[in-house]
Amino acid sequence: MEMNMQALLLEFLKALPINIIIIIMSAALGLLFAVLLTILRIKKIPVISQMADLYVSFARSVPGLILLFIAYFGIPKILPLIGLSSVDVSPMHAAIISMGFYHSGYISEVFRPAYLSIDKSQHDAADSLGYTPTKKFFRIILPQVIPVALPGYGNGLVYLIHDTSLIFAIGIVDIMGTAELFISRSDGTNQIFIYFIIASMFSAMCFTADSLVRKLERRTAIR
Amino acid sequence: MFDLKASYDMFLGILGVLPTTLLLAITILVLSTLLGVVIALIQQYKIPVLVQLIGLFKLFLRGTPMVVFLYLMYYALPAMGQLIVSLLGIDYNMNNLSPVIILVVTVSLTLSTFQSEIIRGSFLAVDYGQIEAAHSLGYSFFQTFKRIIAPQAFVHAVPDFANSFTVAIKATSLGFLITVIDIFAQAKIMAAQNFRFIEAFLMVALIYWGIGILITKFADRYENDVRIK
Known part of the structure; x- marks a missing residue:
């Protein structure tokens, strides 16, 4: 029993990097895509903006679990159609892509209101001072958008970490997958204890993300 | 291929199960709102011990994914229920506890903290002048609550409640575990019969999207x- 628990903890620690990699990669992908989505939605380009809106409403109303399954079964079928039949898609890729896209839908809905919250007079003032559009965005608008967007972004990050607990459903042996294997090997004992360990591991990740975002909030606060 | x-x-096969899912989500919404009212009251009146417990529970939910909470409840709820039942002296085997109940309890508990925030927020959003006006017109406390505060707070809360309902519907997708x-x-079961996974999952996504x-x-x-206005 004692030995077993030690072995379990060791297995958990071995599986943890998989969770962390997926979280970091999908957070990066999600951020990139969300920025793109937000630009498309703010610019009001006909057709494209509407498509971006449609995409956001899709990503926000479909459970992450289903996007995960669609990516897992769908990407290997779509790739040959665009001439990439030799590319091997692992469950990891499917997880990163689906979680990233899911995340982007959520945080794009954080970024857009944050951008729109900036007073129009700020734009006018920058224009009247002869700022170029790029300069205006990076010097005037963005520094004001970031403090508004950060709390919502932090929530999005925490939800992303929560959602990555589903990736074991497509056969990835992350900490949840390890727990399942361990439980079936030990004939279903100590499940409550095992899931408490998992809960504390996820909590540790969430609170780390939370404190990182809070640190950023303090640094970017407008004084 | 498609x-x-x-x-x-x-699509038709999945639609057949839609009423069950909606019923589940409505049950969850009602239960979590009731619990949310209790939580909001406890926080408003700062009832000792209970406030701290709720704070701890919120901290737990902030860090723990719903799947993990669901599994915890799946293994812990029958045992806890058995304890309560045996204390009450009722002869019932809690191991027969339906997984539907476990799902409903888990999601309701998770949503209840959100609901309590929504309820608190919507009551705070009612202008204090409204209450003063009611008092000056001689409304009693309950009349003020029933005729003045509650209707206005409800209007504030509806958009957020709609959002919670979407969350509840999405959360029931964890039930298959x-x-x-x-x-x-249902989609997974139907897909396993003819290996048309893409079609099945796209149809489910379509239905969720439509509901959303x-x-x-x-x-x-x-x-x-x-x-x-």
Whole structure:
């Protein structure tokens, strides 16, 4: 029993990097895509903006679990159609892509209101001072958008970490997958204890993300 | 590779389970709102011990994914229930506890903290002048609450409640892990029969999307119609 628990903890620690990699990669992908989505939605380009809106409403109303399954079964079928039949898609890729896209839908809905919250007079003032559009965005608008967007972004990050607990459903042996294997090997004992360990591991990740975002909030606060 | 006929059959098959899913989500919404009222009251009146417990529970939920919480409840709830039942002296085997109940309890508990925030927020959003006006007109405490505060707070809360309803519907998709058959589980079962996984999951996504759009539209219209101008 004692030995077993030690072995379990060791297995958990071995599986943890998989969770962390997926979280970091999908957070990066999600951020990139969300920025793109937000630009498309703010610019009001006909057709494209509407498509971006449609995409956001899709990503926000479909459970992450289903996007995960669609990516897992769908990407290997779509790739040959665009001439990439030799590319091997692992469950990891499917997880990163689906979680990233899911995340982007959520945080794009954080970024857009944050951008729109900036007073129009700020734009006018920058224009009247002869700022170029790029300069205006990076010097005037963005520094004001970031403090508004950060709390919502932090929530999005925490939800992303929560959602990555589903990736074991497509056969990835992350900490949840390890727990399942361990439980079936030990004939279903100590499940409550095992899931408490998992809960504390996820909590540790969430609170780390939370404190990182809070640190950023303090640094970017407008004084 | 994409079979339209199969997709259509899937769509109809999945729609057949939709009422069950909606019923589950409505049950969850009602239960979590009731619990949310209790939590909001406890926090408002700062009832010792209970406030701290709720704070701890919120901290737990902030860090723990719903799947993990669901599994914890799946293994812990029958044992806890058995203890309570045996203390009450009722002869019932809690191991027969339906997974549906476990799902409903888990999601309701998770949502209840959100609901309590919504309820608190919507009551705070009612202008204090309204209450003063009611008092000056001689309304009693309960009359003020029933005729003045509650209707206004309700209007504030509806958009957020609609959002919670979407969350509840999405959360029921986790039910397949503990053998509850909602629309997602039904899709998985149907897909396993003819290996048309893409069609099945796309159809489920379509149904969820449709529900999401309907709920948003309803909330928007309600807001426009009822908002006190």
